[in-house]
Amino acid sequence: MKRYATILAIAGSDGSGGAGIQADIKTAAALGCYATTVITAITAQNTREVVSIHQQSETCLREQFYAIYSDIAIDAVKIGMLGSGRMVSAVAELVAMLPPSTPVVLDTVLRSSSGTALLEPRDLALFVEKLFPLASIITPNLPEAAVLLGLPHAPxxxxxxxxxxxxxxxRxxxxxxxxxxHAAGNTCSDCLLFEGSITWLTSERVASPNTHGTGCTLSSAVASYLAKGEPMREAVRKAKDYTTEAIRAGARWRLGQGSGPLLHITGGL
Incomplete structure (x- = not known):
């Protein structure tokens, strides 16, 4: 019998299907992995806005985690939207139960692409203190880096x-x-710091109105490649290539009246 390469996605649910848990599941499936999930919050959102956020209880979070942990091997973890300090602490406690060799990808989700706050400023210090030491890699964008570091402007x-x-x-x-x-220009350059060395990953910028869930997709792609045993630099490079292609493929499609999703199963339509 074959065994799936698995990721555990800990994030919020996006009913419009473009971001959050839904993007994580589609990404994992596209890359030959199997996604299990722990849902931190239910969001009411579409391609234009986040209408409301309904946080799950800590009891619900723990029961979801233990149900998976007691039965299914977890090859990598992706952490996305948490929403509150209490959820940060609970997730940190649960993830710390996994073997130290388990790769953990932390997507530092602070705001939605439409501008809604997904973690309160008062919880930032706790977020860094509890989760950064558990993370094999964090994946902030430039504005998130500025917030996390207290910089006056994004790099x-x-x-x-x-x-x-x-x-x-x-940290x-x-x-x-x-x-x-978020930088200007015709190219998109990501900076990877791994084992003290910097690697720049540059691709041509894709013009598309559909970028909802890009960060979720990239982080879950990194987790998927790590789950399959790829070394960190190669996992990040392949995840960036996949995400770029998913943006390019999704540019041809229209869903809703705002920023639509990427096309995760790029060969399927």
Whole structure:
């Protein structure tokens, strides 16, 4: 009997299907992995806005986790939207139960793409303290890096970006992938800090109105490749290539009246 390569996605549910748990499941499936889930919150959202957020209880969170943990091998973890300090603490406690060799990808989700706060500022210090030391890699974008580091503006030069990546690593994260999608220009350059060395990953910027869930997709792709045994640099490179292609494939489609989703199963339509 074959065994699936599995990821455990800990994140919020997006009913429109573009981000959150739904994006994690589609990404894992597209990359030949099997996604199990722990849902931290139910969001009412569409392609235009997050209407409301309904946080799960800690009891619900723990029961979801233990049900999976007691039965299914977990090859990698992806952590997305948590929403509150109490959820941060509970998730940190649960993830710490896994073997130390389990790769943990932390997507530092602070705001939705439409601008809704997904973690209160008062919980930022706890977020860093509890989760950074557990993370094999964190995947902030440039604005998130500025918030996490208390910078007056997002990094805008290669030198500032590299300095921010090192500063974030100094807060306890194993590796840092600082995503450059918010920067200006015709290319998208991501800065990977791994084992003290910087690697720049650059691709042509894809013009698309459909970028809802890009960060969720990239982080769950990294987790999927790590679950399949890829080393960190290769997992990140392949995840970036996959995400870029999913953006390109999704640019041809229309869903809703706002920012639509990526096309995760790129060969399926």
């Amino acid at each position: 805008s030069t290669p030198e500032e970006t590299e300095a921010a990546a090192r500063a974030l690593s100094g 306890g994260a194993g590796s840092v992938l600082l995503k450059g999608g």
